[in-house]
Amino acid sequence: MSPKSLLKVDNTLPKIELVQLNFDSKLLPKVENEPIRMQQPKYQDFAKRLNELMKAQGSRITTITQIKDTIGVTYEMARRYTLGTAKPREEKMKALADAFNVSISYLDHGDKLDNNIDLKGKIKNSGKLVPVISWVAAGSWTSIESIPVGTQFDEWLPANPKCGKNGYGLIVSGESMSPKFEPDDRIYINPDFQVSDLKTGDLVIVACEGEKEATFKKLVVENDGMYLEPLNPKWQDKIMELHEGCKLVGKVVGLYREV
Incomplete structure (x- = not known):
């Protein structure tokens, strides 16, 4: 027998040609390099x-x-x-x-209040809170700095820059200053004022010798002296002289009333 013919195997590998593609940059998505903004x-x-x-x-x-x-x-x-x-x-x-x-x-x-509210006289709640003291304390203390160390206050009012650094608050009692000031209203007091700067119509806190509590009245300045007057037209004592032994211990600079 004649020998069988052998199959011929081609070991040549196919050629692979690398082709560089050219892309149109306008078709690719644009990548922003801006910093990421954090949401407030x-x-x-x-x-x-x-x-x-x-x-x-x-x-x-x-x-x-x-x-x-x-x-x-x-x-x-x-x-x-x-x-x-x-x-x-x-x-x-x-x-x-x-x-x-x-x-x-x-x-x-x-x-942010309604448009019919006047914000010009609104008390801004920034800065230090204002302690509320008693009328007895108001008659004996000339400023917050003279309050004994360790004194505990039961109430604080929102800050009012007009009070100054030594300001304090008082709770209105009685109806002598009605209708503008009602019982349980809170008023802001600035004890750091010049008596010479006071004028008729200013609202003041007065302490008198022999009286335990201070009082709250409108000031009337005349050539012959100073007088105190209640705002309530129905009040029995219409006008009182600021006699010797009485002193002005504070000027009322604001009102706080929750509605």
């Missing part, structure tokens, strides 16, 4: 007011833990309040406003 917290304005109240001198709440304990939320939720990423609901908001002695309207919305 949703409740940034609320957080700003909250942090200002916490930092105010005399504030009862200064830490996140105290917020948590005061209104009964978790630490993480209280922290989010301070960052502006969350805001309390109405019940918690009211409890927080009461703790700071401010209105819920201020804490929640700030100075």
